Amino acid sequence: MLSIKDLHAEVEGKNILNGLNLEIRAGEVHAIMGPNGSGKSTLGHVLSGRPGYEITQGSVEFLSKDLLTLDTEERAHLGLFLAFQYPVEIPGVSNMEFLKASVDAVRESQGAATYDTVSFMRRAREACAAVDLDQAFLKRGVNEGFSGGEKKRNEIMQMMLLEPRLCILDETDSGLDIDALRVVASGVNGMRSEPRSFLLVTHYQRLLDYIEPDFVHVLADGRIIKSGEKSLALELEEKGYSWLDESEVA
Amino acid sequence: MSQEQIDRAIAKDYAAGFTTDIESDTLTPGLTEDTIRFISAKKKEPEWLLEWRLTAFRFWREMSGPDWAHVNYPEVDFQSISYYSQPKSMEDRPKSLDEVDPELLATYEKLGIPLHEQEALAGVAVDVVFDSVSVATTFREKLAEAGVLFCSISEAVQHYPDLVQKYLGSVVPRKDNFYAALNSAVFSDGSFVYIPKGVRCPMELSTYFRINEANTGQFERTLIVADEGSHVSYLEGCTAPMRDENQLHAAVVELVALDDAEIKYSTVQNWYPGDAEGKGGIYNFVTKRGLAHKNAKISWTQVETGSAVTWKYPSCILRGDNSVGEFYSVALTNNLQQADTGTKMIHLGSNTRSTIISKGISAGQSSNAYRGLVRVGPAAKGARNYTQCDSLLIGDKCAAHTFPYIESKNPTGVVEHEATTSKVSDDQLYLCQQRGLDPEKAVSMIVNGFCKEVFKELPMEFAVEAGKLLEVSLEGSVG
């Protein structure tokens, strides 16, 4: 589904990704761990096409399309979803209005029928309930005045409504208390299915206790320096990243 | 987003830009006392009104145009404008809609304003003004049952001369300013509303203004009187064909809210703004003012997207104790449009309150200024004003200005003014695009969100129209 080959990318003239390779097949859950500043968020932004990120080398194929030539919204239409580490606020635009416009745009592009308002509202309310957000949040401005945890849950709710093919979750677990973490995890687990894949960016093993990954990768200096099964995450939790410096990177 | 994308997003057409091919009697351009006599005679006006007009004309000749507004335009040649134009078929005012020229009806149909009552928006009575004359007023009988008078001002002069004579010029005196004086001298038509004591007007009233003829100015005059304890909501819409020359629109609107009355006045102004190079478009120089007596409330809501140059300050004189004034405004300028708009809240009575919410959006190379005055007079004990003034810039070639004047002479008054400036942030656009929205849709959604506080003040149908209008007006601004 997603095939990243030798990806190099820079921001403001600074090299951040340095030859990253990653292969994700349909239905798989991959976790990416790595020290702060190693380029995890950058990877998510490069994949979703954030302006300002320059690809200097490499290729990315998503559902057999050359991802890097597409506009951000075209990637979204294809089914790529990024749950932001820091979701931005859009004052005055209500969550409901935003969700409807977004889901309509994605479905229209895929040739699927759009939902009528009533059934969409019902779906939105269900999604709200699933992530344990009060329905009042649907009426509030997008992320406007939301707490950190509320913003993250709002991202998961959008993911549920958009039904993407590839979900990239950038530190969605950071800053969540244990109950919220369970809510997020059960949201993700509920969506796990054959055609849908996940890329989880996280610092903590605890998320992986709830969402079992098929593969774990360690990102450092803009490259994946080690890949393994979920046991790798436990090892990292125990020893930190520095043991890799000596054994793998040096 | 690239400049190219933004440009594409903003470049849509002005949908109301067609002309109606209709035979009109149009007065030769020029302005003298004879012009005024002609208009007055054409309307079979009583002597006092002719005198009233002539006096205004004499004032006007002594005055000069305002030079303080933050707008630039070539001097208007008042002798090259025609001051009266009416469709031939309107020579004798049609008695009913069935007699109205089908070409005219088709024009309004095309603009989305069906005049046949059975097709009309339920619950909205419409007076339509085409160039200098009122074409039709719908739902008249239904309104009459409630005692509400709603007709063109020319008819009101004939049928309710006492009311007209009593209130005409009582809020905006003839000498008030250059354009008000001009309007007082040459006003052609407009709407008149009277709501009797204690009556809640059973439906929304609305007037639709259309300039069709080339080289004509439109000088409409609207007078709304809400008697004690009454309530009315009034809507106003305007469009004009696309023409290369600039056309002048100098209206006067007077509102009188007697004790405990409430007037809500909403405008969606979509005069032709000129093309992307700034050619053509309407000069919109308008004086709107309401006088609020004891416990009365006057609320102005405006969505201004059209006109090449706008100069307009709907105001409230809060004379009565406990009276309330409100001003909610969205002004959007694109391409080379210029707007200098805002309000005046004059607090004279005690415990008077006012709220000003202004949202200015500048795109292209346009210039958008908020100018407002809040005055607390010496007797306005406990007066309160709150003003929030936000500007949104789209692109780095446009300009946004804020000029709030605060004058306070009472130590118990509270006046608060806040202003901010922002742009549509790259992060907001990115989030929207990541969720599948194209840049145009994203910008229009963010702009609509920015205007939300104002839109929620509009009657339902208008709010939807206003949102769409913003979208169209923003076309080409996203880059």
Next chain:
Amino acid sequence: MADLLAPQLSAETPAPDWLEARRLAGKAAWESSHLPTRKTEDWKYTSLFALKQPFTAATESSESAQEIGLDLPQLSGSRLVFVNGFWREDLSELVPDAAIELLRFAEADEEQARLISEHLGSIVPNSKHPFSTLNDAVLSEGVFLRILADSKAAFPVQLVWHNSEQTDAAINSQRLLVLAEQRSEATVVEHFSGQGHSFTNGLSELILEAGAKLDHSRLHLESADALHIGGLHAGLNRDATLNSFHVAFGGKLKRVDVVINHRGRGAHCQLDGMYLLCGQEHMDYHTCIEHAEPQCTTDETFRGIIGDKARGVFNGRIHIHPDAQKTRAELSNKNLLTSSTAQVNTKPELEIYADDVQCAHGATVAQLDESMLHYLRTRGIPSDEALILLSYGFINALVEKQRLEPLRDYLKPRLAEYFGSAISAEPDYAAS
């Protein structure tokens, strides 16, 4: 309008030759200019009617500091004192400081004269303010302070213009040029005080070269009958920092224009001011911040308390030029009216021609917080005292921001004195 030029010309001490051309140009410009009227937007709320009276030449005084009521903050460092426009060597003090050159124009050596000629008037838009051309027209006595590149002044420099009681309304003018060279640092205090009803036409210019830091204060403590029209123009080059603090008690007519020009990327200005008016006083502060370059910042706060029949005017303009991207500019103006006959006119203005900027302004006219008043009263503080305390707090926040301790110590009792007389005067305010 009375002749404002002739009495000054007659009294004039001859200007140094190298200033003569500027003086003549000023004279010509003044003679062809018109004084603003109330129809001029910038003078809408301030009438120049008080200038419609005959003025005489100011006369030299030799009275003692005590006799003329000279009362200055206790600052260490150099001090130049002018009385009625004339330099008083006996009241002045020069403390050696290797980082600065402090002199009167008449004393300038060739290099200094060159520097003065180069910078004087360089950031004053003459067309905007005819009084600056009048200042040029009578230019003879002036002060030049130069802070040498890469050095830090050891002491604050104090410049005092004081007027003594004179029988007739006298007219004089004041001029200051500060040149803070690259990466220099200094503190300057401008002090205006006096007795009687004389008219001072003041003009000060601050040039901050790249990386310079200047702490500047300007005190208007003249008598309630005084007339003052003043301009302060600052030019900030790359990464320069200006802290400018303004204090004004009212006068019969006082108008001060503070114009800050951000002329280099990354410059920063903190501008604080307060006006405390009573009696029939009139004070008009017009501030204007010109953001002509990217990445500059401005924090501006002005607060005013207006009592009795006084009138306060504040106009704060922030102008963001095209391409001045990444500007951050904030302005706040708060006013307190303490009598039913006092009035205030305030107008914060934003003029913005660049989109990637953060600009905000706010203005209020309001009362002290009722709940705070109530709180103090429940603690047994009588209402008029509570009012004074809270009003004091309203502006003291700005005094506390200032770094010069002797200046704070000097101002506080004088502010307290103002509150004692202006605030408690109207008891029904407390009751309402």
